[in-house]
Each structure stands twice: as C-alpha cells, then as structure tokens.
Amino acid sequence: MQAAPETGLSEAEIHALGEIAGAMIPADAVLGMPAADDPAILADIARSLGRDLALVREALVAIAAKSRRPFAALDEEARDALVNEYYAQGGAAAVALGRVVLSAYYRDDRVLQALGHEPRPPFPKGYRLDQGDWTLLDPVRQRPSFWRDDRVTPTGSR
Amino acid sequence: MASNEKVDVLIIGSGASGAAVAWSLAETKMRILCLEQGDWIKPTDFPSNGRDWEARRYTDFDISPNRRGRDTDYPINDDNSLMKIANFNGVGGGTVIYTAHWPRMHPSDFRVKSLDGVADDWPVDYWALEKFYEENDRMMGVSGLAGDPGVPPRHPPMPPIGLGKTGARYAQAMNRLGWHWWPSDTTIATTDYEGRGACINLGHCTPGCAQGAKASTDITYWPLALRAGVELRTRCRVREITTDEHGMAAGAIYYDADGVEQFQPAEVVILACNGVGTPRLLLNSASSRFPDGLANSSGLVGKNLMLHPWPIVSGYVEETLDGGRGPINCIWSKQFYETDPSRDFVRGYTLQFGRGTGPATQAMMGAASGLLPWGRNHHRHYRTMLDHRLSIGVACEDLPEEHNRVTLDPELKDSHGIPAPRVDYTISENTRRMMEHGIARAEEILTEAGATQIFASRTALNYPGHLLGTARMGTDPERSVVNEWGRCHDVKNLFIVDGSIWVTSGGVNPTSTIQALALYVADQMKQRLATLFD
Numbered sequence: 001m002q003a004a005p006e007t008g009l010s011e012a013e014i015h016a017l018g019e020i021a022g023a024m025i026p027a028d029a030v031l032g033m034p035a036a037d038d039p040a041i042l043a044d045i046a047r048s049l050g051r052d053l054a055l056v057r058e059a060l061v062a063i064a065a066k067s068r069r070p071f072a073a074l075d076e077e078a079r080d081a082l083v084n085e086y087y088a089q090g091g092a093a094a095v096a097l098g099r100v101v102l103s104a105y106y107r108d109d110r111v112l113q114a115l116g117h118e119p120r121p122p123f124p125k126g127y128r129l130d131q132g133d134w135t136l137l138d139p140v141r142q143r144p145s146f147w148r149d150d151r152v153t154p155t156g157s158r
Numbered sequence: 159m160a161s162n163e164k165v166d167v168l169i170i171g172s173g174a175s176g177a178a179v180a181w182s183l184a185e186t187k188m189r190i191l192c193l194e195q196g197d198w199i200k201p202t203d204f205p206s207n208g209r210d211w212e213a214r215r216y217t218d219f220d221i222s223p224n225r226r227g228r229d230t231d232y233p234i235n236d237d238n239s240l241m242k243i244a245n246f247n248g249v250g251g252g253t254v255i256y257t258a259h260w261p262r263m264h265p266s267d268f269r270v271k272s273l274d275g276v277a278d279d280w281p282v283d284y285w286a287l288e289k290f291y292e293e294n295d296r297m298m299g300v301s302g303l304a305g306d307p308g309v310p311p312r313h314p315p316m317p318p319i320g321l322g323k324t325g326a327r328y329a330q331a332m333n334r335l336g337w338h339w340w341p342s343d344t345t346i347a348t349t350d351y352e353g354r355g356a357c358i359n360l361g362h363c364t365p366g367c368a369q370g371a372k373a374s375t376d377i378t379y380w381p382l383a384l385r386a387g388v389e390l391r392t393r394c395r396v397r398e399i400t401t402d403e404h405g406m407a408a409g410a411i412y413y414d415a416d417g418v419e420q421f422q423p424a425e426v427v428i429l430a431c432n433g434v435g436t437p438r439l440l441l442n443s444a445s446s447r448f449p450d451g452l453a454n455s456s457g458l459v460g461k462n463l464m465l466h467p468w469p470i471v472s473g474y475v476e477e478t479l480d481g482g483r484g485p486i487n488c489i490w491s492k493q494f495y496e497t498d499p500s501r502d503f504v505r506g507y508t509l510q511f512g513r514g515t516g517p518a519t520q521a522m523m524g525a526a527s528g529l530l531p532w533g534r535n536h537h538r539h540y541r542t543m544l545d546h547r548l549s550i551g552v553a554c555e556d557l558p559e560e561h562n563r564v565t566l567d568p569e570l571k572d573s574h575g576i577p578a579p580r581v582d583y584t585i586s587e588n589t590r591r592m593m594e595h596g597i598a599r600a601e602e603i604l605t606e607a608g609a610t611q612i613f614a615s616r617t618a619l620n621y622p623g624h625l626l627g628t629a630r631m632g633t634d635p636e637r638s639v640v641n642e643w644g645r646c647h648d649v650k651n652l653f654i655v656d657g658s659i660w661v662t663s664g665g666v667n668p669t670s671t672i673q674a675l676a677l678y679v680a681d682q683m684k685q686r687l688a689t690l691f692d
Contacts, residue, residue, distance in 0.1 A: 106212070147264050
C-alpha cells in the first residue's frame with residue numbers, strides 16, 4: 001500500500017478513516033455543521049495523528065472487523081450503533097480515535113463559527129470574564145470562622 | 159568522568175521547592191548550583207499561541223510524562239495504580255503546568271494524630287510555617303480575598319479572579335444550601351504584578367500561560383535567584399548522589415546536555431525532585447554503605463506515597479456560562495474540610511468549582527462520560543454541553559499507607575539507562591468513603607444549581623500530580639527520613655525540600671505548602687550554618 005504523505009496512513013486507511021469519522025460526526029445542514037470527513041477536516045485529522053498513529057490504525061482494523069461488511073455499506077442507523085458501541089468498549093484505541101477526530105473537528109473555522117466561537121487561538125487577544133455579582137458573598141461573610149484552630153481545641157472538631 | 163569545581167550547595171530540581179530554596183539561600187553568598195533535567199520553556203512555546211492549543215494538552219503538554227514523552231522526561235511505570243502520575247520536567251517543574259490553585263494546609267492538617275487519632279502529627283505546625291506562606295504568597299503573587307471564615311487569615315496581594323457567570327451560578331446554589339464558599343486563592347495575577355501581566359483569560363491554565371500571568375517559578379523565583387548569583391544548568395539529568403568515606407554526600411553524578419557523564423562535588427546537596435523523583439534518586443544512590451538506598455535506614459524511602467484522589471462531578475445547565483473563556487479556578491468550599499464525627503470517615507475534603515473547557519475538550523469529556531453520542535444526535539446534544547458545563551472537584555485527603563510506594567522498576571529505564579520509578583498505589587477505604595461523600599454533596603450542589611446530565615468521574619480521568627510523602631519528616635529516625643528541618647537523619651549534609659517530606663497530605667493543592675516548607679528549611683539552614691552538620 002502506498003502511504004499518503006505526512007500521515008503515516010495508507011490511502012486506503014485514510015479512506016476508511018474518512019468513512020468512520022463521517023459516521024462519528026456527520027454533517028448537519030440545519031445547524032451549519034460540516035461532517036468530520038469534510039476534505040479539509042479529514043486532512044487535518046490525518047496530518048495530526050502523531051503519537052496516536054498505531055492506536056488509530058488499531059481502531060480502523062477493529063471497526064472493520066465489527067462491521068463484517070464494508071463500513072460504508074451499512075445504513076446510517078447501523079453505523080451509528082457500531083461507532084457508539086465500539087467507542088464504549090474499545091479502550092485506548094477508541095479513545096485515541098475519538099481524540100484525534102474531535103481535536104481536528106473542533107478547531108475548524110466553520111465549526112467554531114457555527115458554534116458562536118471565534119476561530120482563533122486564545123493568545124494574544126484573550127477573552128472577557130465578567131466580575132459577577134459579589135454581593136452573593138454577603139451571607140458567607142456573616143459566618144463565624146469554622147476552621148479548627150489547633151491552639152484552641154486540642155481534640156475533636158469545633 | 160568529567161569533574162567540576164566544587165560548589166557549596168547543589169540543588170537537584172528547579173521546580174516549586176528547588177527555586178524557592180535557591181532564592182532563599184542566595185543571600186548567604188554561598189556558591190549555589192541547580193541541576194535541572196529539562197529546558198527553559200519560552201512563552202511562545204505554550205499551546206495557547208496556536209490553533210492546536212487544545213490538542214497539545216494531549217501531546218507535548220500532556221500532564222503525564224508517559225504520554226508527553228519529551229526527551230527531557232523519564233518514564234514511570236504506573237500500571238499498578240488507579241491514579242496516574244503527572245509531572246513536568248523543565249525550569250519551573252510542575253508549576254509550569256499546574257492549575258495555580260493556591261489553598262494552604264489548615265492548622266488541623268499538621269495534627270491529625272492528636273486531633274483525629276490517625277496517621278502521624280507533623281514535626282512542624284501551621285504557625286511555624288505561617289510567615290513563610292506569607293513570604294511565598296508575595297513572591298509567587300497571589301490573587302484572592304481576605305476574610306474567608308473557612309481558613310486562617312491570609313493576605314493575598316491581588317484581588318480575586320471574577321466570579322463570572324459560572325461562579326455566580328454556583329454561589330447562588332451554595333447560598334440556598336447554606337454551605338460555605340469563597341473565591342479561590344490562585345497564583346494567576348489579576349493585576350500587573352512584579353513584571354507579570356494581568357490575566358487576559360486565555361482559558362484553562364494547565365498547559366502553561368503565554369501571557370505570563372500564571373506564576374511558575376521560572377518567572378518568579380528564578381530571575382531573582384539568578385541575579386543573586388545562583389547558577390542553573392539545564393538538560394542535566396542526575397543519576398545518583400555519591401557519598402564519601404564518612405558517609406556524607408560528596409556530590410552528584412549526572413549526564414549533561416551532550417550526554418556526557420559528569421561529577422559535581424558539593425558541600426551540601428538538596429533534593430527538590432518531588433514525591434516520585436526524589437525517592438527514585440535516593441534508591442538509585444544505593445552503595446555498599448547504603449545498600450537499601452541513600453538515607454533509607456528507616457526503610458521508608460519511597461513509602462507512604464499520597465496522590466490525592468480527586469473525583470470530578472459535572473453537569474450542564476441551560477444558561478450559557480463562561481465556558482473555557484477564563485481560568486478554570488473559580489470558587490472553593492471548606493464546608494466539609496474538617497473532621498466530623500457523624501460521618502463514616504475521618505478527615506475531609508475541599509470542593510473546587512471549575513469553569514468550562516474549550517470546544518474539543520468539552521467534546522472529549524462528553525464522549526468519555528458516555529453522555530455525548532456519536533452519529534446523527536451528536537450536534538444537537540453537543541450544543542447542550544459547550545459553554546453550559548459546571549464541574550466540581552472533590553480534593554480528598556489521602557492518608558499515608560506504607561504499601562503505597564515508589565520503587566525502582568526492574569526493567570524500565572530512561573533514555574540514559576537510569577532505572578525508572580515504579581508506582582504501586584491503592585485508594586484506602588477511608589478515602590473511598592470520603593470520595594463518595596464528596597460526590598454526593600457535589601451532586602446536591604449541581605442539582606440545586608439546576609444542572610442535568612450529572613456525571614461523576616471517580617479516578618480514571620483525574621490525576622492531579624500531587625506527589626507526596628515518600629521521604630517523610632519526623633523526629634524519630636526509625637519512622638522518618640528527614641528531621642524536623644529537612645535534613646536526612648542518615649546523611650547530615652543531605653536535605654530534602656519537596657513534597658516527599660510531607661507526613662500527611664491535607665485536602666488541598668500542595669504547591670503553596672511545598673514552597674512554604676522549602677523556605678522554612680532554607681531559613682533553618684541559614685540559622686544553623688555554623689553547626690549545619692552537627
């Protein structure tokens with residue numbers, strides 16, 4: 001098999017990864033969400049496998065074995081059931097697959113904008129955090145101190 | 159083997175305690191050298207500079223050295239422990255990747271035997287450490303609010319982090335329940351402070367702060383210590399402490415940045431490698447004179463490891479909250495901290511209330527909990543989670559047990575061939591009951607706050623990297639490794655200043671106490687310079 005550049009996976013494995021990622025996170029036109037097998041997102045997933053390559057490869061093999069026929073040939077309901085069942089029981093390989101798919105998916109510009117988030121790194125702009133209502137602390141301020149002072153109470157609690 | 163000019167004081171480890179002791183001893187004008195196996199980390203290195211900031215929490219800034227796998231890390235066999243080991247190897251050590259929560263131990267934490275009849279009392283008390291807590295708060299720069307009825311008086315130099323929408327939601331629930339809460343003390347600067355910029359809310363602070371608002375010792379103690387003449391050598395991995403014909407520490411053998419074996423002689427050696435690194439080094443320093451490891455006549459080096467079991471209980475509300483747009487630090491509660499005879503366990507816990515997370519992390523947490531489905535229902539369910547999350551950590555006191563321990567793995571080695579540590583650890587029945595009590599209270603709070611989809615993660619995902627107790631303090635050489643001021647009973651020019659000297663763990667994040675203890679030991683050393691080895 002020929003390896004796709006910079007991913008460590010073969011073209012066939014990337015194709016299988018796309019089919020599974022697309023089932024894990026399908027598109028939702030109403031919400032404006034692309035699927036995880038969108039070409040740009042899938043390329044990001046494949047490029048980002050890094051130290052998870054072996055585990056992801058293991059996950060692809062396991063899912064193929066569970067599906068018993070080509071994954072893409074399953075209907076949508078069966079694909080949903082399979083990926084949910086595999087993730088719940090698949091151990092480290094399933095966690096790794098979920099991590100690489102989610103990490104790439106939820107940094108895509110279109111995804112973040114559809115969620116009302118700005119597509120940018122936190123630094124240097126940062127974010128705004130409200131002070132909130134500090135009068136909520138007033139009843140707590142009225143409490144007497146209740147930590148145990150070992151200079152006062154040699155045994156037991158106050 | 160290359161040898162170096164002898165120094166007066168050799169410190170091994172540049173993290174929380176190594177930096178503090180280096181700075182404090184610098185005023186003696188002794189020649190002080192610190193060896194650090196990691197690198198300096200530049201602000202531009204931190205994940206929040208890039209679009210892959212969330213993914214890097216699980217790669218080169220992961221809290222687990224086994225997952226992170228930098229060439230400056232060493233592997234740890236923690237297979238036989240539910241709680242995994244977290245640390246960071248670099249200038250600043252664990253302070254580079256801690257959450258900057260800054261509670262102190264309570265006075266009762268130092269008197270658990272006298273007050274509650276369990277474990278052992280410390281040979282020092284809160285009041286002996288109080289002025290060092292204060293000094294350390296000024297050095298690290300603490301944000302908080304005086305007047306908390308749940309803890310002894312303290313004087314944070316900066317105002318607290320804002321409550322935000324998330325904090326207000328918790329506070330309303332806690333007030334309805336009549337339970338204590340207070341804004342958490344933190345070493346995140348809320349104003350410009352000693353050259354550090356104020357926090358600009360870059361999100362979860364664990365993988366480092368690009369703004370420099372979070373205090374780590376590479377930007378607090380170290381610049382001052384270096385200016386005072388302390389030398390710091392990076393990428394120097396110590397293999398063993400050697401001893402002379404009198405049984406005194408002679409210095410350390412280490413591998414330099416080029417992998418060349420070096421010997422560094424010293425008059426005094428101070429270990430600051432924390433609760434896994436320090437016992438590993440002592441055990442790797444076995445010799446014919448010290449066949450069970452250096453400073454180990456008690457047999458307690460590596461034993462009594464405490465890791466702070468830390469369940470996290472989360473839920474989701476309809477209101478849009480702060481999400482990941484701010485430090486995770488928010489408020490704490492001491493309502494259940496002190497021992498209550500009506501409960502089925504002794505000692506207690508702090509409740510720590512967190513903000514939300516970034517988009518990818520939220521999805522990972524949702525999937526891991528089984529609440530976020532894959533497939534057609536993914537998007538609609540995810541929208542009930544992102545920026546709607548509440549989460550409460552239950553910081554449980556972990557009592558010392560000798561079977562919880564660090565030993566040397568018979569097979570695993572680091573990249574220099576040095577035997578790696580192995581951790582064996584179980585959670586005690588007392589702690590399990592405490593965890594369940596805390597989880598139940600957290601569920602009550604979240605329900606009161608209007609949350610649904612409540613989920614308790616007991617241990618699998620939560621390992622705070624609090625590595626304590628493996629070279630404990632005490633006055634009895636048969637029951638402790640170091641004396642009441644940090645000097646090894648067996649080797650009178652060998653000191654330990656890190657979390658390994660803790661006798662018990664309290665139910666709090668340990669860094670403020672680790673550093674207060676390091677400053678206390680340094681102060682004791684300065685007072686006894688003429689008789690240090692007597």
